[in-house]
Amino acid sequence: MNMRLGTLFRTVFRRELTMMTRYAVNTVSSLVSIYILFVLIFLGMQRLSSTMAGEFLNDTLEGTIIGFFVWTFTIFAYSDLSWSLTGEAQAGTLEQLYLSPFGFRRVCACTVISTFLLNLIPHTVFLVAMMATTGHWLRLDVVSLLPLMAITVMGAYGFGFALGGLALVYKRIQALFQIVQFIFLACLVVPTRIPWVRFLPLSMGNSLIYDVMVQEKRLWELPPMSVLTALGVGAVYLAIGLIVFSRCECVAKQRGLLGHY
Amino acid sequence: MEETALEVEAMSKTYRERGRQEVRAVDNVSFKVKQQEVVGLLGPNGAGKTTIIKCILGLMQPDAGEIRVFGQDVTKHYPRVLENMSAVLEGSRNLYWRLTAWENVLFFAGLSGISSRDTHDYFNYLIELFSLEDKKNVEVRKLSQGMKQKASIVCALARRTPLVFLDEPTLGLDVETSLELRQILKQLAQQEHRTIVVSSHNMDVIQDICQRVIILSGGRIMVDDHVDHLIKLFETRAYRIALDGHPSSELEEALAARFSSINMAAQKYGVEIKINLSDRDDIYLLMDMLRSHGAIIDEISHEDIDLERVFLEVVRRERDEYASGHSI
Numbered sequence: 001m002n003m004r005l006g007t008l009f010r011t012v013f014r015r016e017l018t019m020m021t022r023y024a025v026n027t028v029s030s031l032v033s034i035y036i037l038f039v040l041i042f043l044g045m046q047r048l049s050s051t052m053a054g055e056f057l058n059d060t061l062e063g064t065i066i067g068f069f070v071w072t073f074t075i076f077a078y079s080d081l082s083w084s085l086t087g088e089a090q091a092g093t094l095e096q097l098y099l100s101p102f103g104f105r106r107v108c109a110c111t112v113i114s115t116f117l118l119n120l121i122p123h124t125v126f127l128v129a130m131m132a133t134t135g136h137w138l139r140l141d142v143v144s145l146l147p148l149m150a151i152t153v154m155g156a157y158g159f160g161f162a163l164g165g166l167a168l169v170y171k172r173i174q175a176l177f178q179i180v181q182f183i184f185l186a187c188l189v190v191p192t193r194i195p196w197v198r199f200l201p202l203s204m205g206n207s208l209i210y211d212v213m214v215q216e217k218r219l220w221e222l223p224p225m226s227v228l229t230a231l232g233v234g235a236v237y238l239a240i241g242l243i244v245f246s247r248c249e250c251v252a253k254q255r256g257l258l259g260h261y
Numbered sequence: 262m263e264e265t266a267l268e269v270e271a272m273s274k275t276y277r278e279r280g281r282q283e284v285r286a287v288d289n290v291s292f293k294v295k296q297q298e299v300v301g302l303l304g305p306n307g308a309g310k311t312t313i314i315k316c317i318l319g320l321m322q323p324d325a326g327e328i329r330v331f332g333q334d335v336t337k338h339y340p341r342v343l344e345n346m347s348a349v350l351e352g353s354r355n356l357y358w359r360l361t362a363w364e365n366v367l368f369f370a371g372l373s374g375i376s377s378r379d380t381h382d383y384f385n386y387l388i389e390l391f392s393l394e395d396k397k398n399v400e401v402r403k404l405s406q407g408m409k410q411k412a413s414i415v416c417a418l419a420r421r422t423p424l425v426f427l428d429e430p431t432l433g434l435d436v437e438t439s440l441e442l443r444q445i446l447k448q449l450a451q452q453e454h455r456t457i458v459v460s461s462h463n464m465d466v467i468q469d470i471c472q473r474v475i476i477l478s479g480g481r482i483m484v485d486d487h488v489d490h491l492i493k494l495f496e497t498r499a500y501r502i503a504l505d506g507h508p509s510s511e512l513e514e515a516l517a518a519r520f521s522s523i524n525m526a527a528q529k530y531g532v533e534i535k536i537n538l539s540d541r542d543d544i545y546l547l548m549d550m551l552r553s554h555g556a557i558i559d560e561i562s563h564e565d566i567d568l569e570r571v572f573l574e575v576v577r578r579e580r581d582e583y584a585s586g587h588s589i
């Protein structure tokens with residue numbers, strides 16, 4: 001079974017890779033439009049800086065670059081998941097995934113891990129583009145960043161599972177898909193100095209990524225409590241998302257909604 | 262020892278949705294399918310075919326009933342039991358349109374843990390059997406309806422499961438493609454030793470491919486019999502009688518009162534009677550009635566009968582019984 005689990009992962013990864021190349025235009029164009037937004041904000045900040053202290057601009061700029069990077073990465077992760085659940089239900093491929101003897105859960109886990117890994121490529125290019133535009137080079141400590149990105153994105157996957165599941169049962173929920181992007185944005189801009197903000201999705205992870213990229217700390221130099229909080233919060237949001245999803249899955253199996261009807 | 266591939270026992274499924282009327286889609290259905298048997302589920306739209314198939318596959322939760330696949334209880338052994346079943350579902354895509362036919366085959370086989378290179382020969386054999394060689398590396402969205410359907414079937418077969426469900430495989434195809442696909446499926450059923458359950462609302466499809474047919478109507482099983490046997494049974498009871506001259510109105514009334522399935526049509530020479538006799542001895546009664554009213558019989562023959570007639574007859578009888586049962 002373990003060896004065959006490898007087969008399952010390779011199979012799913014290959015599908016995601018192929019789909020990514022087929023849909024490359026979509027990925028590139030949405031990243032380019034976010035990049036343009038970033039450039040506009042950057043220009044605005046430069047304008048402002050002529051009237052303010054340079055130090056202030058530097059701090060804000062670094063925060064903005066990281067915020068944009070984490071934001072795009074998490075909304076891609078989230079929307080990939082929620083849209084693929086509902087989109088595949090409507091197209092009719094979801095039922096075929098449910099027919100895998102490995103079980104849908106394993107198939108889903110492989111999908112999530114594959115998209116996480118594959119999304120790193122265009123998003124790193126995007127990050128480098130932002131740094132090149134601003135001339136601000138931040139440290140890319142992959143060993144410290146990868147685990148923190150994974151921890152941060154867990155919350156986003158929680159939302160993806162919850163809304164994707166709800167949309168299987170209540171089709172109209174799809175209208176809410178976009179709103180979540182703004183919730184994420186809000187979670188990324190509120191400062192984590194405020195105690196309860198630590199329990200928002202993404203916030204803590206984002207702040208730790210900032211510490212690694214700007215303060216040049218390594219993962220093990222970060223305060224352990226903060227890392228554990230980020231991990232715990234991510235895990236809780238993911239767990240809630242999975243619980244909501246499996247409830248919805250149950251209802252969908254009752255009413256025959258896994259396929260289009 | 263056990264040679265039963267599929268066993269469905271007392272399965273029922275009612276769709277309940279707020280604000281909508283309940284639909285009893287499957288009503289206490291039981292049947293068995295032997296290994297290597299090719300069985301048809303025949304019934305009009307809404308008869309419950311798709312619901313039955315999805316409940317067996319665990320894509321839907323039945324309200325009641327037990328389902329065993331190769332002796333294993335489906336609920337208890339889920340999802341491992343899916344190593345034994347694959348399906349092409351009705352009306353949905355079943356495939357990724359942005360992947361090529363070949364990429365789809367590799368994906369769905371891999372989803373079942375099948376990946377080794379030795380299986381490529383088999384995949385190629387399937388692709389050839391369904392004449393998709395030229396389209397193997399074309400994105401599915403660019404294929405015709407018929408080829409998409411063929412590619413879906415290839416993907417299901419590529420999983421090499423001993424039990425395969427094909428839900429309305431010829432739905433939405435033009436006559437020619439439908440005929441071609443039926444030919445291929447027939448060949449497949451002969452070459453491969455798989456158990457196949459085909460559903461259709463089209464009798465020709467079932468008659469072409471299946472040895473046995475289960476006729477469904479309103480979520481219930483009307484008939485479960487061998488196709489040949491069923492046709493023969495009805496053949497012996499379906500008569501066409503030509504009368505010389507027109508029968509008296511008394512005779513017409515008497516016949517209509519006695520035989521509900523009678524159909525009389527005026528012809529040049531007189532009248533043609535078509536009748537299905539539910540009781541073997543009824544033919545003598547019919548002859549008696551004709552003779553006592555002085556009708557002259559020109560010709561009596563068995564009528565050619567296909568599943569379509571069988572089906573209509575079964576549904577008609579069911580309705581009659583239902584009506585009489587309720588008038589008491």
Ligand SMILES: Nc1ncnc2c1ncn2[C@@H]1O[C@H](COP(=O)(O)OP(=O)(O)O)[C@@H](O)[C@H]1O
Pocket residue numbers: 255256257261276284285286304305306307308309310311312313
């Ligand atoms: N998901 C569903 N929700 C509500 N009613 C359904 C659903 N699926 C099927 N039905 C109803 O159940 C009955 C049987 O449908 P179905 O199993 O699709 O029959 P068939 O495949 O023989 O056409 C029909 O009356 C249909 O309208």
Ligand SMILES: [Mg+2]
Pocket residue numbers: 307310311312351428429
């Ligand atoms: Mg159907």
